Amino acid sequence: MEVRVNNLTKRFGKTTAVDQINITFQDGKLTGLLGPSGCGKSTTLYMIAGLESATEGQIIFGDQDVTTWMPEKRNIGLVFQNYALYPHMTLRENIAFPLSNMKDPETGKKYTRQKRNEMVEEIAKLVQIENMLDRKPGQLSGGQQQRVAIARALVKKPDVLLLDEPLSNLDARLRMEMRTEIRRIQQESKVTTIFVTHDQEEAMSITDEIVLMKHGVVQQIADPHEMYLNPSNDFVASFMGNPPISYVDVQVKDGFAVLDNGMKLPYHTDYCGAAKMGIRPEAWAVGGDIGVKLTDVEMRGQDQVVSFALGKNRIRAILNAEEYVRSGQEIGLRLLEKRCYLFHPETGVRL
Ligand SMILES: Nc1ncnc2c1ncn2[C@@H]1O[C@H](COP(=O)(O)OP(=O)(O)OP(=O)(O)O)[C@@H](O)[C@H]1O
Ligand SMILES: [Mg+2]
DSSP states (O other), X not given: OOEEEEEEEEEETTEEEEEEEEEXXXXXXXXXXXXXXXXXXXXXXXXXXXXXXXXXXXEEETTEEOTTOOGGGGOEEEEOSSOOOOTTSOHHHHHHGGGXXXXXXXXXXXXXXXXXXXXXXXXXXXXXXXXXXXXXGGGSOHHHHHHHHHHHHHTTOOSEEEEESTTTTSOHHHHHHHXXXXXXXXXXXXXXXXXXXXXXXXXXXXXSEEEEEETTEEEEEEOXXXXXXXXXXXXXXXXXXXXXXXXXXXXXXXXXXXXXXXXXXXXXXXXXXXXXXXXXXXXXXXXXXXXXXXXEEEEOSSEEEEEEEETTEEEEEEEETTSOOOTTOEEEEEEOGGGEEEEOTTTOBBO
C-alpha cells in the first residue's frame, strides 16, 4: 500500500520535531528514513503508526486519510530497537499474540487455533526460525530475537511495516547479516516498508529509496545511487559516504577552482565565482601534478585512506591499495572532476 504524508508537522511545545514534510512511500518498496540523532525520524514513524498525533498535515494510506485513526485500525506492523518480546511465552505464542484479538476476514470470527498455527508457521519459515518455535526468547541470540520481532509484526499481514532502528542492538557483523535478511524478507513479503536508521551505509545498502532529514526537514528524496552521486546540498553530500566528502573554499573560473593559496585544481563548469567545493575521497588517483604531502595513511586491505592538506583544508582520499605510500611522503595526484561538486558558500545549496 502506498503511504503519503502531506505537510506533516509535529511540535512538542516550542520544539518543531517534524516540519512540513511531504513524502510518498511507494507501494511494495523499502524506504529508508535517514538522518542524524534528533532529526525527527522516530517522530515521523510514530505519526504514521498513530502512536503520536500529527500537529498539522495528513497521513494517507492508499486513498484513505488515516490521520486521526487509532493505531489498531491502521493495519501496521511495528518493530523497535528493543525487541519487546514476552519472555515467559514461547516464540510460537509471541508471534501468534497479535492474532488473538483479530477476526479472521474469511469467517468474521476469531482465528481458530489451527489457523493461527498455520499463520505462525508460514511466517516463521519466511524469517527462518521455524525450527525453534517452542523455545523462549531468552534462549535466542539477538539476531534470532529480532527475527521473532519481525515475524510478530508480519503475522497479521500488515499493509505497512515500520522499523525503528531495528538493528542497533546487534554487533557489527550480525547487523550486516540481518540487514540483508530484512531486505530478503521485505522482497519476499512485498510489504511496503519504512526503515528508520541513522546509518547511511545501512540505508544505502538495502533500500529502494532514501529520505534524508535534518532538523525535522526533508533534505532530499532519492534512490541510493542518486543520493550519493547527485546530492542536492552540502549536508546530503557530507552525510552520505565514508570516509566523508572533503571541502575546499575556491574561486571558480576559466576551467579551474582556485584555492586561497593560489593552488589551481582543474574544474570545468559554466559557473563562475566563489564556491565551496566538495571532493569525494575516490576523486583522487596517484600520478598527476597536484603535489601533496601525506600526513596519514590508513591501510584498509582493499584500499587505503590517506590524508593531506590542501591550503588550510584537510582532505581525505581513497587510493588503490597497491600504491605503496607512507605518512610523510610527497606524491603527485590527479583529480577526477566528476567526483567533485560545487555548493553555494553560504547556503550550501548545490550550484
Ligand atoms: N515526547 C517528546 N516530547 C518533547 N520532545 C520530543 C519528544 N519526542 C521527541 N522529541 C524531540 O523531537 C526531536 C526529534 O526526535 P526524534 O525522536 O524523532 O528523533 P530521531 O531522529 O528519531 O533521533 P534518534 O536517531 O536519536 O532516535 C528531538 O529534538 C527530540 O528531543
Ligand atoms: Mg529515533
